[in-house]
Amino acid sequence: MAKFLNKTQGDVARNTFSWQDNFKGENVMFRLQGNIQYNDNVVVREDEYLVFMRDGKIFHIFDKPGRYALTTTNVPLLGDLGAKLTGIRQLGEAYYLQRRELRGKFGTPEPMSFRDKDFGVVRIRAFGKFAYRLTDPTLFITQFVGSKGYANSAEVMDWLRDEVIQVLNDILGELKEQKNMGILDLPQYLQEIEQLLLANIEGELDRYGIKLMNIAGLNFNLPEEVQAAIDKRGAMGALGVNYMQYQSGKALENISEQPGGAGGAGAFAGLGAGMGAGYTMAGAMSQGMNQPPPGQQQTPPMAAQQSQGQGGGKFCPHCGAKVPDGAKFCPGCGKPATAGNNCPKCNAEVPDGAKFCPDCGNPM
Numbered sequence: 001m002a003k004f005l006n007k008t009q010g011d012v013a014r015n016t017f018s019w020q021d022n023f024k025g026e027n028v029m030f031r032l033q034g035n036i037q038y039n040d041n042v043v044v045r046e047d048e049y050l051v052f053m054r055d056g057k058i059f060h061i062f063d064k065p066g067r068y069a070l071t072t073t074n075v076p077l078l079g080d081l082g083a084k085l086t087g088i089r090q091l092g093e094a095y096y097l098q099r100r101e102l103r104g105k106f107g108t109p110e111p112m113s114f115r116d117k118d119f120g121v122v123r124i125r126a127f128g129k130f131a132y133r134l135t136d137p138t139l140f141i142t143q144f145v146g147s148k149g150y151a152n153s154a155e156v157m158d159w160l161r162d163e164v165i166q167v168l169n170d171i172l173g174e175l176k177e178q179k180n181m182g183i184l185d186l187p188q189y190l191q192e193i194e195q196l197l198l199a200n201i202e203g204e205l206d207r208y209g210i211k212l213m214n215i216a217g218l219n220f221n222l223p224e225e226v227q228a229a230i231d232k233r234g235a236m237g238a239l240g241v242n243y244m245q246y247q248s249g250k251a252l253e254n255i256s257e258q259p260g261g262a263g264g265a266g267a268f269a270g271l272g273a274g275m276g277a278g279y280t281m282a283g284a285m286s287q288g289m290n291q292p293p294p295g296q297q298q299t300p301p302m303a304a305q306q307s308q309g310q311g312g313g314k315f316c317p318h319c320g321a322k323v324p325d326g327a328k329f330c331p332g333c334g335k336p337a338t339a340g341n342n343c344p345k346c347n348a349e350v351p352d353g354a355k356f357c358p359d360c361g362n363p364m
Helices: 137-147 153-179 183-206 224-239 243-257 262-289 301-307
Strands: 005-009 015-019 029-031 041-044 048-054 057-062 066-069 090-098 102-107 112-116 120-134 210-221
Touching: 029 153, 041 048, 048 137, 057 137, 090 137, 102 153, 112 153, 120 153, 120 183, 137 153, 153 183, 183 210
Parallel strands: 015 041
Antiparallel strands: 005 015, 029 090, 041 066, 048 057, 048 090, 102 120, 112 120, 120 210
């Protein structure tokens, strides 16, 4: 009792009670420990209500600052109880209520299921802050104390958080249905969600004498696998690649980070097996297509030119067969064994670009 209120003894008044400021904090209500006795004094400050109850009914609400003695003067409903009864009499209960704006936090105790257009059914968590104030002490005490039996602020705050989460869940469903909102669209709807939350919850809280003043810091947390998928999609868009290209690049990056040895070599070998087999097959096909027919040996013209002058004789520029020194025609194909033009008169070899034959002088 001493932790939350001041209790002093007086000559005229039995006891004096007040709610200590340093223990108010964000508590919306506080019940005085034990029952108030006849002629006890209570102190009410400017930011407080004091509700006096007896037998589950509200006898009087002190809504103005001051010091009050619980007698028939200040609580007319007591009647002439003080004149007829003697000794110490238990009159009833007293509840302090804060009038100023209070603040609290809310969060989903369990993830909410959300059907997303991109990721399917996703479970998300919501967190935020809110500000609220007491608007009607009579409704507040009647609903929470009389109907629900609450006796402290923690129970009231738990109820208020549940109401906020319930309305928030309904709003997300409406935005999904009406505007086809997805998880990736949530950031651009935060302000609209806050305003809808304030408007939709107002009617429910009015019945309890509370008004939600503001919503701030609203944010949604996604599962780790969904966050990883979003990051991967952003990386693919920035790099301009598809999923297979992105996965291949990540695989190469992971392999390059592995230390040398059997593990790294085996990983490279496994990754390159398909590509190596393809290159090997292509090379074999190309080599087979370039082979000469059976029984015929082909020497490339370049090889023939490089072999001229080595060991005597020369090679035909057409078929690659060896031509004896001095022979003008190839014994293998019968074509001229020289690479230039031949004189039509004496059949002598004439260099390219010559206008006359160097042997007989015939015009070319």
